[in-house]
Amino acid sequence: MAAYIFKRLLLMLPTLFGVLLLTFVVIQFVPGGPVEQMVAQLQGRDSGGEGAAASGAGYRGRQGLDPQRIEEIKAFYGFDKPAPERFWRMLKSFAQFDLGQSFYQRKGVWELIKEKMPVSISLGLWTFFISYLIAVPLGVAKAVRAGSRFDFVTTLIVLVGYAIPGFVLGVALLVVFGGQLQWFPLRGLVSSNWEQMSWGARIVDYLWHITLPVTAMVLGSFAVTAMLTKNSFLEEIRKQYVLTARAKGLDERRVLWKHVFRNALIPIITGFPAAFIGAFFTGSLLIETLFSLDGLGLLSYESVIRRDYPVVLGTLFFFTLIGLVTKLLSDLSYVLVDPRVKFD
Structure with missing residues (x-):
């Protein structure tokens, strides 16, 4: 196993390199970068000056900025160096886990990630645990009652829930329970006066805010797990033992829970690491935007829109590394669950 882990760790390096290289190359051809944005901002400010318009002098918005000023802007953002040199510097920084500084927020990328992490962790943890607490018992019940009316009705409900996108359900929940009935808040993870509340009131306020976004994320996420659990149980029930x-x-x-349950959960348990980590970083962008939750998904989206390249590449490096490590943990969990698996 040690040789297998070492080999997988070595394979992570070219994967990370390829992902970063491809993204970096694409960035070079995307218009509207920070230099262009700053030039456009300065031109608009210069052209809009009342003194320049009154005197008839300057009006540098049409004339453009001095080449020396543009070079200063490029140097400020680090674009005065050739692309290969900038890419090599970025790799050396990432190797030291230095993700750089944001162009616009004047903060380190690590600091931004740590600031946004609690929101994504809140959504991810609740989505993961509620999904599995519903999906696994439901899958077992469907397998035991396979072909019955209960199986048919629950399958229909699961598939309909899976077919509805999370953000569509989120909009419906906001309109009905947040707008018309006003049972739940429309935005934020906690209330503005959360710091002044007692601990009991804080917990209630937090759960009150998190109910709608978690419901929107859970409905579709447990469908795959429920059907996988059902099919795994059906396959095991038909075996000779x-x-x-x-x-x-x-x-x-006793047959069901002592013998079948242990073997049928192997594909479910081995997917735990990927599902657990993936719940934090995937599928929450639209939900975070819809419910005004300032998490990692919203940070990544805004950095792409604003061309905040250090945040784009830094978060990409972080997410890719987390994904590769999670995939390795998922493969290793096969050995922990089923000792018969041999990597050689």
């Missing part, structure tokens, strides 16, 4: 256990006169509940 289950027939043997029943032939020995074992109680059906």
Whole structure:
């Protein structure tokens, strides 16, 4: 296993390099970068000056900025160096886990990630635990009652819920429960006076705010897990060892929970690391935007729109590294759950 882990860790390096290189190359051809934005801002400010318009002098918005001023702007953002040199500097910084400074927020990328992390962790944890607490028992119940009316109705509900995009459900929840009925708040993770509340009131206020966004994320996320659990149980129930256990006169509940349950959950448990980490970083962009939750998804989206390249590349490096490590943990969990698996 040590050799396998070492090999996988080595394979992460070219993967990270390829992802960063591809993104960096695409960035070079995207218009509207920070230099262009600053030039446009300065031109608009110069052209809009009342004194220049009154005197008839200057009006540098049409004339453009001096080449020396443009070079100063490029140097300020680090674009005065050739692209290969900038890419190499970025790699050396990332190797030291220095993700750089944001162009617009005057903060380090690590600092921004730590600021936005609590929101994404809140959404991810609740979505993960509620999804699995619903999906696994539902999948077991569907497998035991396969072909029954309960199985048919729950399958229909699960598939309909899976087909509805989370942001569409979020809009409906906001309109009905946030707008018309006014049962839940429309935005934010906590109230503005949260710091002045008692601990009990803080917990209630937090749960009050998180209910709608978590509901919008959970409805579609547990569908795959529920169907996977059902199919895994059905596959195990048809195997020979289950027939043997029943032939020995074992109680059906004991057969189901002691023998079938342990083997059927192997594909579910091995997906825990990926699902657990993925819940923090995927699928929450639209939900965060819709409910005005300032998390990692919204940070990534705004950095792309504003061409905040250090944040774009820094968060991309962070997310990619987390994804690669999570994939490795998922593969290693096969050995922990089923010792018969050998990596050689």
